[in-house]
Amino acid sequence: MGTKVTLQYGVLTGKRVGSKFRQALSKAGYDIVPTPEDADIIIGHSAGCFWLPKAPTQQKLVLINPPYWPGRTVSERAKARTRTHLKYKKHGYNLKQWLWRTTWGAYYGLNVPRTWLIHRVAREYELEEVIKNHTALIIRNTEDDWLTPEVHALKDQNPDLQVVHIPGDHDDLWLNPQPYIDALRKWA
Numbered sequence: 001m002g003t004k005v006t007l008q009y010g011v012l013t014g015k016r017v018g019s020k021f022r023q024a025l026s027k028a029g030y031d032i033v034p035t036p037e038d039a040d041i042i043i044g045h046s047a048g049c050f051w052l053p054k055a056p057t058q059q060k061l062v063l064i065n066p067p068y069w070p071g072r073t074v075s076e077r078a079k080a081r082t083r084t085h086l087k088y089k090k091h092g093y094n095l096k097q098w099l100w101r102t103t104w105g106a107y108y109g110l111n112v113p114r115t116w117l118i119h120r121v122a123r124e125y126e127l128e129e130v131i132k133n134h135t136a137l138i139i140r141n142t143e144d145d146w147l148t149p150e151v152h153a154l155k156d157q158n159p160d161l162q163v164v165h166i167p168g169d170h171d172d173l174w175l176n177p178q179p180y181i182d183a184l185r186k187w188a
Helices: 019-027 046-051 074-086 095-109 110-120 127-132 151-156 180-188
Strands: 003-008 042-046 060-064 137-141 161-168
Touching: 003 019, 003 046, 019 060, 019 180, 042 046, 046 110, 060 127, 060 180, 127 151, 137 151, 137 180, 151 161, 161 180
Parallel strands: 003 042, 042 060, 060 137, 137 161
Antiparallel strands: none
């Protein structure tokens, strides 16, 4: 039996978008479980990090591009993300992959109750509290528009925090999962 992991998705992602990543996790020997309570490792991507436990648990946390950029507004980050998303060829995606990603992003984003819930929970989100109480790994893509490049400053909250930088944009893990699996294996 492998290590049990679960995924917490962001605003514009869900099971359909995460299928390639889940398959790569399974192939690497991880068991995908449906609920965080049953997991040894909880992986949160983007706004999915809003549901990571604040209170101490034995679970390890992997935060991939959590929304955290002191001094930069959500509006500024959203505009930057839109510009980056439109430069899909620069990140190695073809038009078909970009259209697939954009279509499913719209599908998940237009789930109004879910999106409003994410916005409500975002107001209470405190990344510092989450990482302070856990064994945690933060993965930041080098061209992420939601997580500050100064993420290493969070080590003040938890000296054992591990931070890994991986080339790519905010949603690279969905189409290129192997570097994230490699970082997870090396860390856990």
